[in-house]
Amino acid sequence: MSLKTNSRLPVGNKDFTNATVVIIGAGISGMCMAIDLIKQNRCRNFVILEKSSSVGGTWSDNKYPGCCCDVWSSLYSYSFEQNPNWSREYPSQEEIHAYLVRVAEKYGLFKHIRFSSTVEAAGWNEDESKWKVSVKVDGQKDSEFASSYTLDADFLVSAVGQLNLPREPNIPGLNEFQGKMMHSARWDWSYDFSQKRVAIIGNGATAAQILPEVAQVASHVTVYQRTPNWIAPRLDAPVSAFHQALLTYLPPIRWRKRALQMEFRELLYAAITDNDSDFAQMMRDGCTNMMKTHFPDQPQLWEKLTPNYAPGCKRVIISDDYYPALARDNVDLETRPITRITQKGIEVGAEDSQQYDLIVLATGFKTVEFMYPIEIYGKNGRSLGDIWKDGATAYKGITVEDLPNFGMFYGPNTNLGHNSIILMIEAQSRYLNTIVAEVIRARQQGKTLTITPKLEAMKEFNGRIQTVLRKTSFADPNCNSWYKTDDGIITNNWSGTVIDYQLELSELHWHDYSIEGSGKDAILAKKNVKLGRVREESIFSDSTLLLGALGIVAAAGGYFLAPRWRRTR
Structure with missing residues (x-):
């Protein structure tokens, strides 16, 4: 052959x-x-x-x-x-x-x-x-x-x-629940969770994204937290049409934006790996201050939401709306261990049981x-x-x-x-x-x-x-x-x-x-x-990139403003 x-x-x-x-x-x-x-x-x-x-x-x-x-x-x-x-x-x-x-x-x-x-x-x-x-x-x-x-x-x-x-939690009675149960990575959009009683098991990055959406329409939501997480602000915002146009027609600006974002993210390495670094302390302070701003005068809740481990030991959650969702009247935070899942809900402690229509397993992956x-x-x-x-x-x-x-x-x-x-x-x-x-x-x-x-x-x-x-x-x-x-x-x-x-x-x-x-x-x-590498961190200064962008604008403007006969020769 x-x-x-x-x-x-x-x-x-x-x-x-x-x-x-x-x-x-x-x-x-x-x-x-x-x-x-x-x-x-x-x-x-x-x-x-x-x-x-x-x-x-x-x-x-x-x-x-x-x-x-x-x-x-x-x-x-x-x-x-x-x-x-x-x-x-x-x-x-x-x-x-x-x-x-x-x-x-x-x-x-x-x-x-x-x-x-x-x-x-x-x-x-x-x-x-x-x-x-x-x-x-x-x-x-x-x-x-x-x-x-x-x-x-x-x-x-x-x-x-x-x-x-998907990883399912090792909780007794997991398969006995007679309501709706779904893992976050296998979401069933045919199920209408509005006006339903919902339990979210887990409080990681996935749960932090699900909670604000579900809490808006569910009658009640309980988040079952095993250990707290460090949560930092996302500062998300829409990108305007003008901003998109700049990124489209002036590539040097797009390259610069990406380079600055990469460099900033690289600086975060010290914050999540070296607990004794100034960056780590800044992250702890920033996360703690944001939490206390959303939950003023609630020291008992501060204790439940403040990790006792270094930032970065678990993935830092970036969210603008997790704490506001957690503060809603129809949302509870449960930090007691789950004893078992029953046919109708979740049991914690000896006899404390809550009934739910939907249980969401935000428990990650293998x-x-x-x-x-x-x-x-x-x-x-x-x-x-x-x-x-x-x-x-x-x-x-x-x-x-x-x-x-x-x-x-x-x-x-x-x-x-x-x-x-x-x-x-x-x-x-x-x-x-x-x-x-x-x-x-x-x-x-x-x-x-x-x-x-x-x-x-x-x-x-x-x-x-x-x-x-x-x-x-x-x-x-x-x-x-x-x-x-x-x-x-x-x-x-x-x-x-x-x-x-x-x-x-x-x-x-x-x-x-x-x-x-x-x-x-x-x-x-x-x-x-x-082999080399794709170098995306800043190579040129802002002024050099600005001159390059202006050069592209000038060239494009000269082309479109030129008489038709000159462009078709």
């Missing part, structure tokens, strides 16, 4: 079960990888497997009332596809999803995506140097053709993210179980569960030991608590596409090539970042968070700033990888590859 492949041809009917690259997930990460495959590698021989019926990942799954991003809209977009037309400084779920659909349409990604296709397992085949990806077809019509199949790939990319599998429930088997049939039995780790958060020709986005230790995750994703895509390029080259020459991170490189990288993480606020023993495992190992968060990570991925060191196959000589002869 020939190993040659034409990476420029899309996967068609005859090669339905073969692809150069298979990407699991059509969210922000999967789309970024696909776009770079097209732009950087001129490769269209790839398939994106998406278990949902739309692109967008978490922005397709999460549709609850008030769902929005806690990063500025100008910063929460691809650097190569900046959107000047956001309607607000903080975008809603619907607006972000619409943006991602437009990007997918622009780059022709839909013809590469197989929707309602769930990856159940993937195994590395030593003899063929290929991944065997087991796919279950969930769509009713598509499953009539084949309910499942195996897809072969030269390279496998996981873009499933960390926030995709975050430390990366790639669950997909079963992954690498070299010699070694399972990912065995590789990660002591906690999930990856070289630079991207490649994993004993998993050849494999890469992942938003993997272990790449989450952020202070800035836009898209800035991380773009660096990962550039890095992974550089590795994929060598696999494509070898296949085009009819050769085999497998690239796997060396164990010693993995240990050095993870040892280095864990040394830093143990000294950060993420490790504060006074709080439990989705950043870390039950035994306190921080498996989700990155140890530095975005720029630190971008610099980490700005060069690919081939000596950190085990290179095997008949095409290995071409790589072994190479030195380290300098």
